[in-house]
Amino acid sequence: MSEPEPDFEMDLRCAQCPVRHHAICDALGASDIGELSDIMTHRTLTAGEVILHQGESSQLFAVIMSGVVKLTQILPDGREQIVGLLSAADSLGNPVSSLSNENAECVTDVKLCCFRRSQFGAVLRANPELEHRLLEQTVSDLKQARQWMTVLGKLGAQEKMARFILWLWKENRSACPHRSQGDPGSVIYFPLKREEIAGLLGMTIETVSRNISKLKSDGIIDLLDAKSIELRNVPRLQQIAQSYEDDHDQDNC
Amino acid sequence: MSEPEPDFEMDLRCAQCPVRHHAICDALGASDIGELSDIMTHRTLTAGEVILHQGESSQLFAVIMSGVVKLTQILPDGREQIVGLLSAADSLGNPVSSLSNENAECVTDVKLCCFRRSQFGAVLRANPELEHRLLEQTVSDLKQARQWMTVLGKLGAQEKMARFILWLWKENRSACPHRSQGDPGSVIYFPLKREEIAGLLGMTIETVSRNISKLKSDGIIDLLDAKSIELRNVPRLQQIAQSYEDDHDQDNC
DNA sequence: CGGATAATTGACTGGATTCAAGGGTAGTGG
DNA sequence: CCACTACCCTTGAATCCAGTCAATTATCCG
Structure with a gap:
């Protein structure tokens, strides 16, 4: 139960990788990417x-x-706080130490491109562009962690829910920037249970549920099913969320 | 009021710098440090x-x-969350973008060693060891931000105060590892007002004050003055703080 | 269909905030 | 040196928001 069973597929190369140009490996050009594909396993x-x-x-x-x-920290008495959510193109693991600062657990089924720290570290040292890209990602993660600190420390339950939904919306948008029209059907799907939303926002499942219901009865959102939200009034949501218009984010993507 | 008045002293070189071997510049040897001292201003x-x-x-x-x-984020309605505290040897400013993610404000009088982003970036590109050191520091900051997330999201007022005091204690200890005996007089001084402690821990000044008083009346700490705490029962404090024994930290110094 | 897990909703409790008053302390100027 | 003021800290009383406990409904899978 402690070490997951590996499942090797050595045939798939970086050229076919869906995140090749979105993850940190994008820092390596076609001539150097072999250094990584040689030591990676899926x-x-x-x-x-x-x-x-x-x-x-x-x-x-x-x-x-x-x-x-999900990245979590667990207190001695069992309480669990989610301190980060990672998805496609994000990287996982401490790049500067073998000690992990958090638990990492799959929320959904997950496909990983794995490296041994020592081998990845060697490639890192040989390719400063790659290390620079890793720094950029870490700075971005730090920015996000600090934003969550503000959410956890200063916002009320209603405000937290609104922020969470807007955050989902933004993530959704940056993940699939396909449809270029005026985003007609703003439907968001998310894989998190109420318990996990609660664990992220620093509240209980009951409070999460109550506040989602409130937003629904106020006509601000609609619930298609427990994990699919349709946005009906984004400006109102932003107002509740105490968020500045939009974090004109020029980050990865 | 927006741009502080510069106060140049070009005479002081890195060799005399009190943080030369504690800050990121330690990554540069005597032969390369000149690249930084040439472009720095105090x-x-x-x-x-x-x-x-x-x-x-x-x-x-x-x-x-x-x-x-202190690094802070301010909500549209004025509420302020402290998302980080920096002291001697820490670095300040976004290394990968000119946009600042937080406000930075002096809690005490402060002496800075300043660089122009563009010039520092050039040194960074020329010295991968320096960039690696910056990555290490950023990872460390991220770890700390996530720990504060857990504090803000999951702990009660009493637990937060205990964590804060223990955190001060650890900071104190790593700052001056002089006295090697069994730390007799565990007196901690901190420059933060109640308002700032509240801003960091996600509570109000009144709640901060009440909980400090409680710890004092329980004989766990003693207050010499508003900003000086004497630890009287560390194990009890750790128990209240819901902290694991000690984050056997092998970080920077 | 049936059992288990997840989500919602209600009633009650409690801890932290809010509002308000009263001390303490530091810095200034007579 | 002391009085005065401004700011900071503490303490009390009342309120309120979110947590807890508990019951019901919905959903997922065998």
Whole structure:
């Protein structure tokens, strides 16, 4: 139960990789990408599997090819806080130490592109552009963590829910920038249970549920099913969320 | 009021710098440090001065030589969350973009070693060891931000206070690892007002005050003055804080 | 269909905020 | 040196928001 069963598929090369140009490996050109493809292995995990344990040592460094992973911290008495959510093109694992600062657990089924820390570290040292890209991603993660600090520390339940929904919306949008029209059907799907939303926002499942219901009865959102929300009044939502218009984000993507 | 008045002193070189071997510049050896000393300027700021504004562009990147700086995020309605505290040897400013993600404001008088982003970036590109060191620091900051997320999201007022005091204690200890005996007089001084503690822990000044009083009346701490705490029962404090024994931290110094 | 897991809703409780008053302390100027 | 003021801290009382406990309904899968 502690170490997931590896599932190797050595045939798939970087050229066919769906996140080749969205993940940190984009920093390497066609001539250097071989350094990574030579040492990578693919692995498929199922929802609920634990990838990393907080405080424990691991040789894994990986890029997420598909699926969602949650980073959590667990208190001695069992309470769990979600401190990060990772999805396709994000990377996983501590790049500067073998000790993991958080637990990492699959929210959905997940496909990983895995490296041994030592081998990845060697490529990193040989390719400063790659390390620079890793720095950019870490700075971006830090920015997000600090934004969540503000949400957790200063916002009320209603405001937290609104922020969460708007955050989902933004993530959705940056993930699939296909439809160029005036975004007609603003339907968001998310794979998180109420318990996980609660774990992220620092509240209980009951409070999450109550506040979703409130937003629905106010006509601001509509619930298609428990994990699909349709936005009906975005400006109102932004107002409730105490968010500045839009974080004109020029980050990865 | 928006741009602090510079105060140049070109005479002081890196060799005399008190943080030369504790800050990121330690990554550069004696032969390369000149690249930095050639482009650095020292600046002295007084408590309350604002160094960076959230969402605004700035050409500043700096290393703190002395003093304490708080990083904050402010909501449209004025509520303020402290998302980070920086002190001697920490660096300040976004290394990958000119946009600042937070406000930075002096808590005490502060001495900075300043660089222009563009010039520092050039040194960074020429010295991968320096960029690696910056990555290490950013990862460390991210780890800390996520720990605060757990504090903000899951702990009660009493637990937050205990964590805060233990965090101060650890910071104190790593700052001056002089006295090697069994730490007899565990007195901690901190420059933060109640309002700032509240802003960091996601509570109000009144709740902060009440909980400090509670810890004092329980004999767990003693208050010498409003900003000096004496620890009287560390194990009890750790128990209240819901913290694991000690984050056997092998980080920077 | 049936059992298990997930989500909603209600009633009650409690801890933190809010509102308000009262001390303490530091810095200024007579 | 002391008085005065401004700011900071503490403490009390009342309120309120979110948590807890509990019951019901919905959904997913065998």
